[in-house]
Amino acid sequence: MSGSATAQLIDGKAIAAALRAQLADAVAKLKAEHGVVPGLAVVLVGDDPASQVYVRNKHAQTVEAGMASFEHRLPASTSREALLAMVDQLNKDPLVHGILVQLPLPAHLDATEVLNAIDPDKDVDGFHPVNAGRLATGQALFVPCTPVGCELLLRSVIADPSGLHAVVIGRSNIVGKPMAQLLLAANCTVTIVHSRTRDLAGLVRQADIVVAALGRAEFVKGDWIKPGAIVIDVGINRIEQADGKTRLVGDVDFASASQVAGAITPVPGGVGPMTIACLLRNTLIAARYRLGLDGQV
Ligand code: GUN
Numbered sequence: 001m002s003g004s005a006t007a008q009l010i011d012g013k014a015i016a017a018a019l020r021a022q023l024a025d026a027v028a029k030l031k032a033e034h035g036v037v038p039g040l041a042v043v044l045v046g047d048d049p050a051s052q053v054y055v056r057n058k059h060a061q062t063v064e065a066g067m068a069s070f071e072h073r074l075p076a077s078t079s080r081e082a083l084l085a086m087v088d089q090l091n092k093d094p095l096v097h098g099i100l101v102q103l104p105l106p107a108h109l110d111a112t113e114v115l116n117a118i119d120p121d122k123d124v125d126g127f128h129p130v131n132a133g134r135l136a137t138g139q140a141l142f143v144p145c146t147p148v149g150c151e152l153l154l155r156s157v158i159a160d161p162s163g164l165h166a167v168v169i170g171r172s173n174i175v176g177k178p179m180a181q182l183l184l185a186a187n188c189t190v191t192i193v194h195s196r197t198r199d200l201a202g203l204v205r206q207a208d209i210v211v212a213a214l215g216r217a218e219f220v221k222g223d224w225i226k227p228g229a230i231v232i233d234v235g236i237n238r239i240e241q242a243d244g245k246t247r248l249v250g251d252v253d254f255a256s257a258s259q260v261a262g263a264i265t266p267v268p269g270g271v272g273p274m275t276i277a278c279l280l281r282n283t284l285i286a287a288r289y290r291l292g293l294d295g296q297v
Helices: 012-033 051-063 078-091 111-118 129-138 144-158 176-185 200-204 270-289
Strands: 038-043 070-076 098-101 165-169 191-194 209-212 230-233 237-240 246-249
Touching: 012 051, 012 144, 012 270, 038 051, 038 078, 038 270, 051 070, 051 270, 070 078, 078 098, 078 111, 078 165, 078 270, 098 111, 098 129, 098 270, 144 176, 144 270, 165 176, 165 246, 176 191, 176 209
Parallel strands: 038 070, 038 098, 165 191, 165 209, 209 230
Antiparallel strands: 237 246
8 A cells, every 4th residue: 555545525514505505495495485484493401612602503504594593592400391391382383393402401401301302293303213213114204414414425425325335333323323224225234333342443444434423533543444435424522632732533533544535524524514404404304394295305
């Protein structure tokens, strides 16, 4: 190996911007033809700094796409009953098509209980067991935003991944499991590896497609990547450098992996920008679904 090969960079920022522009057109069309403006309600409990940034970005991009944005900021001391009452009110509100309760919730609140209280037909996060079941049985309605974004990035370099071996690193309900379902639906051969897997590196070496979503900085090394493989890096980790400054890195060691892969997503600017764009896509799907229109956008 000369080590001189360099992977194609998958530009998530540009692909997300193009998707948002396409959604804005579809929203304008829905409004003109049906008089309906898709509405997204976001509930933020407490003052987690990262969540505040997410929620601000969500609001701005929702409005920019021509959708209605409803923000509900509740204090960290909010009771279980008050939060469930808020969810119930949003479930009943006809102007609200999508509901997102920002995670993480303060420790005294049970995230599973709260997420399960969201009307599955408004669950634009795709976290409700009904939506996980719909995805697993070929009836997908709302698929979690990050895996959908990963699939769109993958398909930007390979339109049909049918028959390829995809290895998903991580088994969370938010990324790993739904990602595996999407790849299976796309006719990939799918392996899920995780912290208890024996010979994780050996399995990754067999992958035509690697999706890294385990949350450990630069865990996947370049010599685990099959030459020409497509690498989608979901990780966002802040690491401290020798000079004391911090830097954002993925779950993949980009410097070495990009010498071997055929195509790779950078961090930042890869999967990250796709997530909110896919949330807006799910909100449009929710509005269309309620009107009895085809869910596809
Ligand atoms: N916190 C960070 N990302 C997300 C997300 O996609 N959905 C929700 N509900 N909370 C998050």
